[in-house]
Each structure stands twice: as structure tokens, then as C-alpha cells.
Amino acid sequence: MFNTTAWNRIRYGLYAPVYDLVAERAFRGARRTALGQVTWQPGMRVLLVGAGTGLDLPWLPRDIELHASDLSPAMVRRLAQRAEALGRDVQAEVMDAERLDYPDDHFDVVVMHLILAVMPDPAKGLAEARRVLKPEGQLCVMDKFQADDHPAGLARRGLNALTSAIATDITRQARPLLEAADFFIEQDTPVMMGSLFRALLARPA
Numbered sequence: 001m002f003n004t005t006a007w008n009r010i011r012y013g014l015y016a017p018v019y020d021l022v023a024e025r026a027f028r029g030a031r032r033t034a035l036g037q038v039t040w041q042p043g044m045r046v047l048l049v050g051a052g053t054g055l056d057l058p059w060l061p062r063d064i065e066l067h068a069s070d071l072s073p074a075m076v077r078r079l080a081q082r083a084e085a086l087g088r089d090v091q092a093e094v095m096d097a098e099r100l101d102y103p104d105d106h107f108d109v110v111v112m113h114l115i116l117a118v119m120p121d122p123a124k125g126l127a128e129a130r131r132v133l134k135p136e137g138q139l140c141v142m143d144k145f146q147a148d149d150h151p152a153g154l155a156r157r158g159l160n161a162l163t164s165a166i167a168t169d170i171t172r173q174a175r176p177l178l179e180a181a182d183f184f185i186e187q188d189t190p191v192m193m194g195s196l197f198r199a200l201l202a203r204p205a
Contacts, residue, residue, distance in 0.1 A: 183204060
């Protein structure tokens with residue numbers, strides 16, 4: 001049986017050296033918009049899930065307790081280097097987003113940027129985010145999503161067989177995923193390429 005998690009670890013390790021060249025400028029505005037929807041308070045404990053090379057770091061408040069996880073050791077190393085260059089104190093760990101090694105009800109904010117579309121099982125990832133998030137916490141999501149009002153058609157599903165192997169799933173729907181994981185969506189903002197990329201702020205229902 002094909003191990004998608006292992007493949008993701010390998011391919012993102014390969015992508016790490018060039019990831020910033022592709023993703024930094026392209027998603028800068030989308031990251032800022034998504035993080036700007038969060039109601040920030042000093043001292044919040046915050047988790048970046050699938051944090052990559054740490055491209056969210058410049059847009060986060062400095063008066064928070066910041067944790068980050070990623071499946072790829074190469075990504076985590078680059079995140080640690082970026083944190084040091086920015087003078088940020090970040091507890092960064094190699095970790096599977098579907099099996100987070102954190103206690104229940106531990107974080108005030110969980111950030112999931114550009115990860116739900118690449119996870120083998122986004123429902124498990126959202127269940128873990130829901131578990132580690134405090135009852136009054138906030139979930140910040142930014143990713144590419146199929147429209148909520150209808151599933152992907154045959155052509156899109158066919159193309160997805162290719163795109164999901166090399167980059168990302170293009171058939172996942174934000175609202176059904178979040179609501180099935182017991183989240184209530186407070187904000188849903190298109191941020192790139194029309195409404196293909198969306199920034200959502202949600203809370204435990």
C-alpha cells in the first residue's frame with residue numbers, strides 16, 4: 001500500500017531548498033490576510049501546523065508563545081534558521097500533523113496554512129487541531145479549495161490524480177471539512193486566484 005505520509009516527507013525534503021523561491025512572494029499577501037483575521041492577545045500559545053520554512057513568522061505578533069511543527073526535517077531546519085534570523089523564539093518540532101504530540105486544550109490559536117490540501121487525511125489533521133485547541137480557541141486556515149456548493153467534476157478529479165502526487169489535492173472543500181471536524185466558521189475570505197485560495201477563521205463549535 002502506498003504510504004502518502006512517507007512520500008510527503010521525502011518530497012518536501014526535496015522541495016525545501018527552493019520552497020521559499022516559489023512560495024514566499026506568491027503567498028505573502030494571503031498569509032497576512034489570514035493571520036489578520038485572528039483576534040490576537042499578548043501571551044497566547046500558538047501552534048503552526050505544517051509550518052514549512054516559517055514563512056508565516058514575519059506576520060505573527062512578537063508577544064506570543066510560538067510552537068511550530070512540520071513533517072519534513074529539512075523544512076524544520078530552515079524554519080529554525082529563519083526564526084533565528086528574525087530574532088524569534090520558536091519551539092520547532094518534526095511531527096506528523098495527523099498525530100500531534102501536544103496535550104488536549106493546549107493552544108489558543110492553531111494555524112494551518114497550505115497543509116489541508118496536501119495531507120493524506122485532512123479529517124484526521126483537523127481532528128488533531130480540534131483536540132489541541134482550547135474550547136475558546138481560534139483555527140486559522142489558508143489553502144486552495146474546491147467550491148463548497150458542489151463536488152469536483154470528473155475532469156477535475158482526473159487532473160487531481162496527477163496534482164495530488166506531485167503537489168496538492170485540488171478537490172477538497174473547506175466548509176464540509178471544517179464543519180465535520182466540529183468547527184464553526186466565523187470568516188471566509190477569498191485571498192488569491194479568485195476564490196480558489198481562501199482564508200478561514202473558525203472556532204470549536
